[in-house]
Amino acid sequence: MTEDAQILIARLLAHQTLRREDKLVKRALSDENFRSDVDARLKACGMKFVDNVYADHVTLALTRDSESKVFGTKDTWQNNNFGLARDGVALLVVLWSLIILPKRERQEAHQMAQEDQNDMFGKEKPLPRAEDTSIGISYRTLLADFGEKLGKKTRMDMNLGQLSRLGFIERKMDLIMEGPLLDLLMDTDALKDRIINGALSDIFHIPMPRTPAVIEAERLAAEEAEHALTEEVKPSEQNKE
Known part of the structure; x- marks a missing residue:
């Protein structure tokens, strides 16, 4: 077990990602003792094993406690540790929203359809693979919809x-x-609601929830606008006199 854990970690460090179908990856996802050995070795180095039931791959990442000590000297580490500029991060979030969120809906819908079917053996069915449900987005569509806001063609191509x-x-x-x-x-847990109900709500055509706080904010904004309009009208009325 010890040697296999060492080999799995070394392969992830060398290749960055491994597919879930990989023999040692499948073992890490199903064998509790083996996973504990892998996690303990990684934790000792300030790292963690990252997997997602919706994704076809696994990878490694730094633990939260290690991030500031490793990336704290870089200007961009607080929003990303890949050296991406602000427009690069914005493009990444847009792509995640347009590719991953629809894929999640298709995977979950497929899973629910399978669960609704009668199965006399009650066998657990895995989620459909990402490569079977992720359809991507057209570059020309992305450029037309977001080019002006994300640095135009040259900058977008670079990112x-x-x-x-x-x-x-x-x-x-x-x-x-x-x-x-x-x-x-x-x-996903932190981004999904913020994106659908906030930053990209106009793209997904989902209005922000009408909470009391939102209604009060709209009322105050309307009062400020009315006050500003009144202030603009007063000088013109004085000039007429």
């Missing part, structure tokens, strides 16, 4: 190239597809 080299995306002709890391290193 897409960097995201491809880092393993977040893959390019196939005009299509931008999910890479091994896109569904692994993005915090």
